[in-house]
Amino acid sequence: MMLGADYFAKRKTVKRSGNAAEGITCGGGIVPGYTRTTTGEIAKAAGIGQSSFFHVFPSKEALLLELVKRMFSGQFALAGQHSGEQDPVLLYAVETALQLHIAELTEPLRELYVMAYSLPSIAAYLYKSTTKRLQVIFGPYLPEAQPKDFYEMEIASANIMRGFMSVPCDVYFTMEAKISRFLDCSLKLYDVPKEKRAAITAAVLRMDLHTMALGIIQKTVQQAEKGFEALTEKQI
Helix, strand or coil: CCCCCHHHHHHHHHHHHHHHHHHHHHHCCCCCCCCCHHHHHHHHHCCCCHHHHHHHHCHHHHHHHHHHHHHHHHHHHHHHEEEEECCHHHHHHHHHHHHHHHHHHHHHHHHHHHHHCCHHHHHHHHHHHHHHHHHHHHHCCCCCCCCHHHHHHHHHHHHHHHHHHHHCCCCCHHHHHHHHHHHHHHHHHHCCCCHHHHHHHHHHHCCCHHHHHHHHHHHHHCHHHHHHHHHHHHHC
16 A cells, blocks of 8 residues: 555654653653643644644643653553562552652652542543453452442542552651552552551562653653654554
8 A cells, every 4th residue: 555645644643742742741851841831832843733632632631641641651661570470469569650750750750640540531441451450460359349439439449549649758758658548558458457457568678660650651652753753653
């Protein structure tokens, strides 16, 4: 099949939009965060027109959804590397602790994550994509729970996460305290015994989560062009 000029123009638009959005959300200093950033500013930072931007992404929220998918994919992959096959509950704990760390790196990242859990379309994606994984992880602790039960519990635990992310750490509410309290609340929701919750939390706190979080962000930025090229292939 012959590829016309529209195909290559769209590929270029996606790459530029992706790179601009990566800079915005990762604190690149292009524009001041998701809420105050317009599609016009993203298009300008990418060096493209607004019409070209909307040709690929119907809204700013659609672009954010693609960024969230990529960042969450990186979190799960890295959490799996560090928890291995030891314990699915540990995998869950590492992944959620990484989210808390990433949100604490910069204010634009905090805003990105809080918005991801707040915007209906993105929150719905997170709820649905996480429910099956939760059933596998916590099914042994809740043997009578049905898929709809895990979906409802995911809504609850996701909003616990959103609340913790939205509050910055300080000398009293340290990152260790934030992770410990979040894990205690969320694992209790899934009926994980107290002793197990304590052991999982201790294992997570022994990890260098800050370095892991930085690695995820750096990898996300480095792979921006590649990731958005793949997106173009799917959308054309």
